[in-house]
Amino acid sequence: MKTKNFHWHVSGPHFRDYHLLLDEQADQLFATADPIAERVRKLGGTTPRSIGQISRSQRIDDNDADYVTPLDMLAELREDSQQLTSRLREVHNVCKEHRDVATASLIEVWIDEAERRVWFLYETGRKGK
Secondary structure, X not given: OHHHHHHHHOOOOOHHHHHXXXXXXXXXXXXXXXXXXXXXXXXXXXXXXXXXXXXXXXXXXXXXXXXXOHHHXXXXXXXXXXHHHHHHHHHHHHHHHOOOHHHHXXXXXXXXXXXXXXXXXXXXXXXXX
16 A cells, blocks of 8 residues: 555656556555465465454554655665565465465565565665766
């Protein structure tokens, strides 16, 4: 949601590039929700039932500021993606312990996608010489 928020509110001389990048990244993040939920259900678990439940268990901080500079947006999302990558690696280790190759396989793709987001956000936010 934060990526979509920044997509909606980005401004400045690089608006188009940032707007498109953040939209692409938000779509990629939203696309993981259904496979995660389906995998949880296949394993006999339950999925969140409300925005409130999701909010109570979130680990990435929201950003409700009225204005965030574009470079601060990119830096914050990069840090969030790095945090996500770290957590995905932890979950991947749990999958290995339980020999859950199907979930591990999904997570490997999400790690690669998160690392790509980190790379793009880093390169996009770099200051020129």
